[in-house]
Amino acid sequence: MIQACRWLLLAAALVLLPQAAYTQKKKPPRGGEAAPPVTAPAGGAGAPVSADADADQPAPAGQTPGAPAADANAGVVDICQITPDAPQCVNVKEVNLGEEAKKPVRAEIYAVEQQYVMKAGRFEIQPYWEFTLNDQFVSHNGPGLALNYYITQVLAIGVNGNFYEGLNEDSDFNFQNRRSARIAVPLNQYQAAGDLNFTYVPMYGKFAGFGDFIFNYDAYIDGGGGVIRTRPEAIIDPNNRKFDWNNLINFDVGIGLRVFFSRWLAAGLEVRDMIFFDKLESLTVATGPTTPATAANSPLNPNTWYDNNTHFTNNVQLQVGISVFLPTSFDYRLPK
Amino acid sequence: MKLRFVTAILASVVSAALPAWERTAQAQEIELTGPLKGAPAVRHMRLYREGRFEIAPAVSFTLLDQYRRTILVGARLNYNITDWLALGAWGAYAPDAFISTTDLSDQIDRTAPRDALTAVNVNHTGTYPNYGAAPFQDQLAKLNWVVAPQLTFIPFRGKLAIFNKIFVDTDFYVAGGVGFVGIQERANCGEGGSELVCSDPKSFTLQSTMKIAPTFGIGLTFYPGDFWSLGVEYRALPFSWNLAGFDSRGSGPNGNFPDTKVNGEDETFHFNQLVTITVGFSFPTKPKISE
Numbered sequence: 001m002i003q004a005c006r007w008l009l010l011a012a013a014l015v016l017l018p019q020a021a022y023t024q025k026k027k028p029p030r031g032g033e034a035a036p037p038v039t040a041p042a043g044g045a046g047a048p049v050s051a052d053a054d055a056d057q058p059a060p061a062g063q064t065p066g067a068p069a070a071d072a073n074a075g076v077v078d079i080c081q082i083t084p085d086a087p088q089c090v091n092v093k094e095v096n097l098g099e100e101a102k103k104p105v106r107a108e109i110y111a112v113e114q115q116y117v118m119k120a121g122r123f124e125i126q127p128y129w130e131f132t133l134n135d136q137f138v139s140h141n142g143p144g145l146a147l148n149y150y151i152t153q154v155l156a157i158g159v160n161g162n163f164y165e166g167l168n169e170d171s172d173f174n175f176q177n178r179r180s181a182r183i184a185v186p187l188n189q190y191q192a193a194g195d196l197n198f199t200y201v202p203m204y205g206k207f208a209g210f211g212d213f214i215f216n217y218d219a220y221i222d223g224g225g226g227v228i229r230t231r232p233e234a235i236i237d238p239n240n241r242k243f244d245w246n247n248l249i250n251f252d253v254g255i256g257l258r259v260f261f262s263r264w265l266a267a268g269l270e271v272r273d274m275i276f277f278d279k280l281e282s283l284t285v286a287t288g289p290t291t292p293a294t295a296a297n298s299p300l301n302p303n304t305w306y307d308n309n310t311h312f313t314n315n316v317q318l319q320v321g322i323s324v325f326l327p328t329s330f331d332y333r334l335p336k
Numbered sequence: 337m338k339l340r341f342v343t344a345i346l347a348s349v350v351s352a353a354l355p356a357w358e359r360t361a362q363a364q365e366i367e368l369t370g371p372l373k374g375a376p377a378v379r380h381m382r383l384y385r386e387g388r389f390e391i392a393p394a395v396s397f398t399l400l401d402q403y404r405r406t407i408l409v410g411a412r413l414n415y416n417i418t419d420w421l422a423l424g425a426w427g428a429y430a431p432d433a434f435i436s437t438t439d440l441s442d443q444i445d446r447t448a449p450r451d452a453l454t455a456v457n458v459n460h461t462g463t464y465p466n467y468g469a470a471p472f473q474d475q476l477a478k479l480n481w482v483v484a485p486q487l488t489f490i491p492f493r494g495k496l497a498i499f500n501k502i503f504v505d506t507d508f509y510v511a512g513g514v515g516f517v518g519i520q521e522r523a524n525c526g527e528g529g530s531e532l533v534c535s536d537p538k539s540f541t542l543q544s545t546m547k548i549a550p551t552f553g554i555g556l557t558f559y560p561g562d563f564w565s566l567g568v569e570y571r572a573l574p575f576s577w578n579l580a581g582f583d584s585r586g587s588g589p590n591g592n593f594p595d596t597k598v599n600g601e602d603e604t605f606h607f608n609q610l611v612t613i614t615v616g617f618s619f620p621t622k623p624k625i626s627e
Contacts, residue, residue, distance in 0.1 A: 133399075133400065134400060136400070136402050136440070173402065173604075176582065176584045176604075177440075177444075177580070179584070179594075180454075180457040180580070180582035180583070180584055180594075181444050181448040181454060181457060181458055181582075182448060182449050182453055182454050182458075183443070183444055183447050183448050183449075185443075202498055202499050203496055203497060203498050203499075204496075204497050205494055205495050205496035205497055205506065206494045206495065207492040207493060207494035207506075207508060208493055208494055209491055209492050210491055210492075214494075
């Protein structure tokens with residue numbers, strides 16, 4: 001029993017040792033030592049500032065004169081005394097805060113000083129899943145991928161592709177409607193689509209969530225054109241009609257929202273309308289003989305399978321995905 | 337001896353583990369010094385909501401309509417208890433002039449046969465064998481009015497920059513409540529007694545009824561000024577109703593086949609989505625400013 005008590009005391013002592021270290025107060029500076037000179041990085045206002053260095057930190061003293069900067073730079077000096085070859089210690093020179101304070105201050109202050117994410121010159125990879133919003137008869141859900149290159153902070157050029165084949169789904173509503181009203185509605189399936197797009201980002205901002213955290217977002221519009229491959233489902237005359245995929249020109253416009261988790265990762269939500277003139281199955285069946293199949297009024301002649309008119313179609317889809325910006329880091333041209 | 341040793345080891349482990357939990361709490365302490373110590377996250381913030389009444393005339397548009405499109409005009413009333421919680425109601429009414437048919441309804445009206453096979457489901461004028469065409473839209477259900485007491489939760493607020501020139505305060509909200517929905521749908525028929533036979537042309541008339549359904553929505557409010565705001569909201573109002581007045585269920589396996597009766601079994605679940613645009617006016621006209 002006595003041995004157990006000794007073990008317990010030993011264990012308690014071992015546990016308390018590191019805790020004692022936690023509660024030590026910060027040692028005051030040694031008496032008699034001169035205060036280290038106030039220094040700041042030599043980079044001027046035009047030097048890039050790394051976003052990864054955390055833009056929320058106070059700006060260097062050379063760029064924003066003021067007392068708080070002195071504290072920040074004192075830390076820099078300490079580090080430089082220990083490791084003079086550290087990156088932040090290279091090209092460090094002494095700054096006279098009194099002289100710096102006399103310099104004229106550029107009074108212009110931007111409402112949003114630094115955008116959280118700089119996009120110019122970066123690639124965006126945007127995988128997403130799309131959901132049909134406006135087709136009551138056949139849903140065209142499927143995966144998609146967009147690749148964009150930002151020419152400027154607000155303008156990008158890119159391509160996107162959607163894949164639908166095997167994922168087109170006939171709705172129950174369609175069946176109920178057909179059975180009750182005895183009418184057949186021509187249905188079309190989509191295989192894939194590809195578009196060349198321009199993206200414009202006119203809006204950005206930030207939200208405070210629960211008064212506790214801040215997240216940044218931007219909103220964009222995009223538009224372009226490309227090709228979509230569709231084909232009718234054989235509803236009216238399934239015994240004779242077997243449709244091939246048709247290449248159709250499409251135009252697309254969209255509006256989207258991105259919420260940034262970091263400077264290179266965002267969640268995206270977009271509503272996109274793909275506009276094209278679709279070729280639908282003919283509601284009438286040719287009544288001629290089946291042989292020869294190429295006869296003008298043969299039900300086996302593919303020329304009799306399609307409606308004479310093309311039909312203006314809006315395929316509105318909701319796209320939910322993520323955005324990855326490459327390279328993952330960037331430099332600000334101006335400090336915060 | 338062995339038992340004591342094991343006891344001692346266990347006691348040591350427990351002793352070591354207990355303060356390890358404490359360390360987690362210690363790590364949460366942030367010692368903030370300097371001029372920001374104790375300062376609020378945002379100073380002089382306009383509290384657009386706290387303590388203010390809001391009346392917001394609203395126009396709502398139904399989405400993904402199968403047979404009818406509806407535009408509802410109404411208003412939202414809110415009292416904002418805090419900047420993040422409001423209590424209020426949304427109400428809207430759809431005049432007949434604001435209710436139209438979809439292209440599908442028009443096509444059915446034009447092309448659906450009026451015969452013995454469709455006599456229960458498609459409006460007609462006569463009886464066997466002389467079925468004449470009657471307007472299909474007369475049997476389509478209508479969404480007439482909605483009243484929805486609701487709570488609004490505003491978790492996010494911030495600002496939005498447009499074209500790098502216009503800056504507007506914005507908040508994001510989630511609203512939820514109970515919707516009392518006035519609809520008209522095809523009256524029950526085919527049960528016998530006082531009910532008409534469903535192939536009777538008179539059975540295609542609509543009957544008013546009320547549905548009680550949950551309602552929830554998300555929205556953005558933009559504050560261009562202290563007194564007024566603009567809003568856009570997406571709302572769902574899910575409940576079951578018989579949009580086309582068809583007899584589609586009631587007999588056969590799982591009741592999935594028509595039974596020549598129109599009743600509650602023929603109602604199908606719909607999410608009933610709307611997008612609403614509001615212009616809000618808040619009282620008092622000046623918002624509070626935080627410290």
